[in-house]
Structure formats: structure tokens, C-alpha cells
Amino acid sequence: xxxxxxxxxxxxxxxxxxxxxxxxxxxxxxxxxxxxxxxxxxxxxxxxxxxxxxxxxxxxxxxxxxxxxxxxxxxxxxxxxxxxxxxxxxxxxxxxxxxxxxxxxxxxxxxxxxxxxxxxxxxxxxxxxxxxxxxxxxxxxxxxxxxxxxxxxxxxxxxxxxxxxxxxxxxxxxxxxxxxxxxxxxxxxxxxxxxxxxxxxxxxxxxxx
Amino acid sequence: xxxxxxxxxxxxxxxxxxxxxxxxxxxxxxxxxxxxxxxxxxxxxxxxxxxxxxxxxxxxxxxxxxxxxxxxxxxxxxxxxxxxxxxxxxxxxxxxxxxxxxxxxxxxxxxxxxxxxxxxxxxxxxxxxxxxxxxxxxxxxx
Numbered sequence: 001x002x003x004x005x006x007x008x009x010x011x012x013x014x015x016x017x018x019x020x021x022x023x024x025x026x027x028x029x030x031x032x033x034x035x036x037x038x039x040x041x042x043x044x045x046x047x048x049x050x051x052x053x054x055x056x057x058x059x060x061x062x063x064x065x066x067x068x069x070x071x072x073x074x075x076x077x078x079x080x081x082x083x084x085x086x087x088x089x090x091x092x093x094x095x096x097x098x099x100x101x102x103x104x105x106x107x108x109x110x111x112x113x114x115x116x117x118x119x120x121x122x123x124x125x126x127x128x129x130x131x132x133x134x135x136x137x138x139x140x141x142x143x144x145x146x147x148x149x150x151x152x153x154x155x156x157x158x159x160x161x162x163x164x165x166x167x168x169x170x171x172x173x174x175x176x177x178x179x180x181x182x183x184x185x186x187x188x189x190x191x192x193x194x195x196x197x198x199x200x201x202x203x204x205x206x207x208x209x
Numbered sequence: 210x211x212x213x214x215x216x217x218x219x220x221x222x223x224x225x226x227x228x229x230x231x232x233x234x235x236x237x238x239x240x241x242x243x244x245x246x247x248x249x250x251x252x253x254x255x256x257x258x259x260x261x262x263x264x265x266x267x268x269x270x271x272x273x274x275x276x277x278x279x280x281x282x283x284x285x286x287x288x289x290x291x292x293x294x295x296x297x298x299x300x301x302x303x304x305x306x307x308x309x310x311x312x313x314x315x316x317x318x319x320x321x322x323x324x325x326x327x328x329x330x331x332x333x334x335x336x337x338x339x340x341x342x343x344x345x346x347x348x349x350x351x
Binding site: 023041047080093188189199200 | 233234237238241244245248251252254255266270273274276277280281284285288289290294295297298301302304305306308309310312313316317320322
């Protein structure tokens with residue numbers, strides 16, 4: 001092997017050495033998009049699992065398991081309302097991002113709080129739905145169909161809960177004036193992804209028989 | 210309140226990065242109402258069998274999938290700014306999505322979810338297991 005002398009790159013100009021990246025995209029944003037792409041695989045796996053097992057209630061004689069299916073207990077008007085709430089939270093989130101870009105911190109904070117509240121409402125709706133299902137006799141371990149359903153929708157709920165925590169943190173950081181517009185944009189990406197996943201779950205799990 | 214966001218105003222416009230974040234609030238509201246209308250149409254399909262009969266499901270299922278894709282693309286393009294950002298981000302996201310779709314469609318096909326060929330362990334309700342089948346270890350499929 002030959003030795004290669006590394007020459008100093010004095011002639012290379014970095015306009016801002018903190019933010020310059022080889023891709024031209026900021027690292028946090030690129031990292032978030034990469035994470036979201038990988039999350040597609042995670043949710044894809046769980047949706048596929050639900051599709052495989054949704055018609056397999058555990059009513060096998062001699063084996064334990066409930067014969068109930070989650071789809072028999074769906075309350076579509078109620079779930080439609082929670083879907084609308086999550087869709088509305090996407091609007092408030094994008095308005096928060098726009099306000100952050102315009103440096104209108106008051107409106108940004110208002111929209112962030114609104115998004116967190118709507119996210120909380122969605123979570124409340126999911127807790128209510130799960131409670132109703134358990135009251136009807138469909139627990140997490142009732143059968144494989146129920147396990148697949150709770151794992152899929154529960155993991156989505158966990159994503160929403162993490163998003164709400166991040167939104168609350170963003171509001172606190174904004175109050176301390178240490179929140180960057182880019183941070184709000186990256187948070188917005190996460191939140192919209194949660195909404196996108198629900199769009200798919202709502203159609204495939206709840207609406208398609 | 211007169212607080213300001215700590216935005217790095219001196220940050221340069223990097224090659225490939227679009228600092229024009231595109232749509233106005235009014236555009237976002239427009240897209241939102243389109244999404245609401247699509248959601249309303251989706252929900253209406255739930256009642257189609259009552260309104261139009263069981264046969265309407267053959268139209269409802271493809272329509273639901275189409276509407277789901279339209280909503281997905283609208284949110285990703287406009288709300289997530291993919292349409293206005295670097296193309297690299299679009300490629301990264303849709304690559305992950307495409308890999309997920311291909312992998313799981315193949316997995317579902319292997320497990321016979323798209324065909325009803327008698328495999329009792331996936332999608333179709335399983336057959337009744339009789340005590341004799343359990344004792345003798347009779348193969349019920351899979």
C-alpha cells in the first residue's frame with residue numbers, strides 16, 4: 001500500500017462549518033426521515049400480522065381462547081371521530097411549523113399546545129375503546145386475533161404518547177427560548193408520520209372487512 | 210409576549226436544501242378539508258352494504274385502498290414538505306415504504322392470504338380440533 005499524504009483543505013469553503021453537511025440536508029432532519037422509513041417496516045410487519053390472524057379467534061375445542069374478534073366490537077362512528085381528531089392535530093402541527101419558520105413564537109406555542117391536546121384526546125379515545133373491548137371480554141391474551149390487534153393499535157398509541165411528550169417538551173423549550181425552528185419541523189415530521197400510520201390502520205383494520 | 214425563537218439566521222442555503230418551505234396557512238387548510246372529505250367518504254363505505262347491498266363491497270374495498278393512498282401521499286407531500294424539500298428525503302422515505310410493502314406482500318402471499326387453498330392456519334378460521342386429532346397428532350394443516 002502506498003502512503004497517501006492528506007493535504008489540508010484550505011481551499012474548501014464551508015459557509016457555516018456547524019451546519020454544512022455532505023448531503024445538504026441537516027443531520028437531525030435526515031436522521032428523522034431515515035427513522036420514519038425504518039418505522040414503515042415495523043408497522044408493516046404488525047399490519048401484516050393482524051391481516052394474517054384477524055380471522056383466527058381461539059375457539060378451538062380443548063384449547064383456551066375467546067371466540068370474539070376485535071372487528072365484531074368496532075365502533076366505527078367513534079373511531080371516525082378519533083381519526084378526525086388526529087387529522088386535525090396534523091393541521092395544528094403544520095401551522096406550528098409555519099409559525100416557527102415565521103418566528104411567530106406566540107402562535108407556534110398555541111399550535112403546539114393545541115396539537116398536544118388533540119393528541120391527548122386521541123389517546124383518551126383509544127383508552128376508552130380498549131376499556132370497552134376488555135369489558136366485552138376481549139383481552140390482550142384472549143386469542144391471537146386480539147393480541148395482533150392490541151399490539152398494532154397499542155404500539156401506534158405509544159407513538160402518539162411519545163409525540164405528546166415531545167410536544168410538551170417543545171412548549172417548555174419554547175418558553176425558555178431555546179427551541180429552534182428546525183426542531184419544531186423535525187417534531188412535525190414525527191407527528192405527521194403518526195397520522196399517516198393511522199390513515200393506513202383506519203382503512204385496513206377498521207374499514208375493510 | 211415578545212419572545213423570539215432562536216433561529217440561526219446566518220445559516221447558509223446548502224446545495225439541495227430548499228429553504229422555501231412552500232405553502233401558506235391557507236393552502237394547509239385547503240389540504241386539510243380535502244383530507245376531511247376523503248375521510249368522510251371512507252367512513253361512508255362502512256354503511257354501503259346497508260344502503261346499496263352486499264355487492265357494493267366489491268367496489269368499496271378498492272376505493273378504500275385508493276383513498277388511503279391519496280391521503281398518505283397528500284400528508285407526506287404537503288404536510289411533511291416532501292414536495293418542497295430535497296429529493297433525497299423523498300427517495301429515503303419511499304424506499305423504506307417500498308421495501309416494507311414488497312417484503313410483507315410477499316410474506317402474506319407465501320402464507321396464502323390472497324388465496325383460499327384450504328390452508329387453515331392463516332386468515333381462514335381454523336378447523337375444529339377433535340380430541341382424537343390431538344391425541345393422534347393428526348396434521349390439520351400449516
